[in-house]
Each structure stands twice: as structure tokens, then as C-alpha cells.
Amino acid sequence: MGKRGNNKKPVNKYEPKAVKSPKILKSPDSLADKLFRWRVGWADLDGYWGWNKITHEQLFRDVITKLHNFESMTWGEIFVKTKKHHHPVEVSKLLKEAQNRLLELEKDDWSELYSIKIGGTLRIWGMKDGQYFQVLWWDPKHEICPSKLKHT
Template sequence: MAKGKGKKTKQIKSRYDSSGFGEKDVKCVSSGGKKRIGIEISPDSYMTKKPTWNFSRIDTEYWSIHNDFIQKIMPTLIDFERMTWHEIVSASKGHGSGSKSHSVEIRRLIKKAQERLLELHIHDDSLMSLRMTGKDRLWGVLDSGSFYILWYDSKHEICPSNNK
């Protein structure tokens, strides 16, 4: 029970199996005989889910998907569908530290990409970079386990590596 002006709060932790989300907190608040129930889902709960791909945000003007998609990108996306997001972001480069696929702060992207995000009205703090092959990267917004594809970067130019 929470201290306050006649308000009672009860927290319950449980598994929400039907949606695939992880732990959730259920808060029951009563005030004057009325009850409100709110569900808070952990922002990292998608990590136990398998990825889904969403093509509705593809930027067709810059770093767009082209003929390489079927040959280079599709097989990797199919492989990723066999994994959870945790497994995808935990996969290491193999020759050093770090992950092949990871979140990148917008401020680390080249200026052209930062400006394009503003034009597209995308105001996230970071984007997800998925390593496809060698230099190939797929850039997008990761939201609740769905990857909204923005750009296909075949030259690793959106966020150049400092390890050259």
C-alpha cells in the first residue's frame, strides 16, 4: 500500500504469455471507490522476441534498397528470423570486441543522414544498425521487436568505422 491521500497502489509482477512480452508491472490505483489499472511493459521486453521486418518507412531517395536486396539482404534477414533480438545484438564480430548489430546514437551518423532523419520526421535518439555482410548495413528504427527499415548502406558510409 502506498502512502498518500486515500490512494492504494498494488504492484503485481507476472508473465504475459499471449503477447510474447516479458515481465510486466500491473499497477492498481484506487481513489474514492474508482479503480484504474495500467500496464507497464518493460522497454527491453522485445529482446526475447524474434524480429519482424517493416518496410513502410523505407527512404527511397537515399540509401535505398536495390537489386542487392534479394541476393545479399534477404538471406540474412531470414537467418535473423530464427534468432531472438538478444541473440542478434549479442553476436560478436569475431575478431574483436563489439557486436555486429547494435544501436547507434544519431549524433554519430554522418551529417547527411542526420539531416535526412529530420526531413523524414524521425526524432529517435538512436537507430539500429544490422550488419548484413562485410560493409553492408541495414539501418532502421527498432520498436517493440519490429525493425522499421530505413536505409540499405552498402558502403558503410552512414556511420563510418574508426577501425580502419
């Protein structure tokens, strides 16, 4: 058995910090932690990249499936972690024809559009409106803002 009258007390080797500070500062208004939502109210139906150019099969199999899968993800997971495939693009970097179409649609007050890769060269384009991705264009040939290949 132990000895009686032992008055030993445990001693901390290190003193814990009294104040904790966050490792990453995030704005409470940041979309990074908010779930991705999408709408089609601004979809261009008639232009060169209009949604009248897509087949029903491709619309449901590829586009709606992709957007539906994104609904369980945050904006940060989609546009930060996978920014190689899905990313914002300044309107000034789009084809002149795309910029002109924005004027026709009276959507020329936006400084950037968002590109979402569906697969291969298939892209959809839209605008971030609060928590919502407002679907705008169907770009099956990756023409609206072609990639510049490195070392060419």
C-alpha cells in the same frame, strides 16, 4: 538378508534453501527474448541511401535472406551476442547528412538507429519499433557511421 528392526533414516548433509531467486532478472517487457520481426513501411526509397540504389539480385540474395534468417532468432541473440556486427548507434554519431535526411523524413525524434551487417561493408539501417525492426536505409559502403579503426 537385512536386519529387522533397523530404524535408520537418511539425513541430508546440507539443508536446501527454502527460497529460490532468479539468477538473471529480466523485465517482462524486455525484447531480449522476443523474436526479431521486420517491416519495410518506413524504408527510404529516394535518398542517398535509398532502396532504389540496390539491385534486385542483391536485395533478394543478401538483404532479404539475412532478415529472413533473423526471424528465427531473438533480439538478444542478434543485438547482444553479435553486437560487434549488429548494434544500436546514437543518431548524434551518424554523418551529418544522415541526420539531415532523418529531419527530411520526419524521423528525427529517434535517439538511436540500428545497424545490421549484411557482409563486408554492406549495412542496413533501421529503427526498433516495439518488436519490429523498421528498415530505413541501404548503406553498401558503410558510410552512415564509419568505423573508427583502432591504432590509426
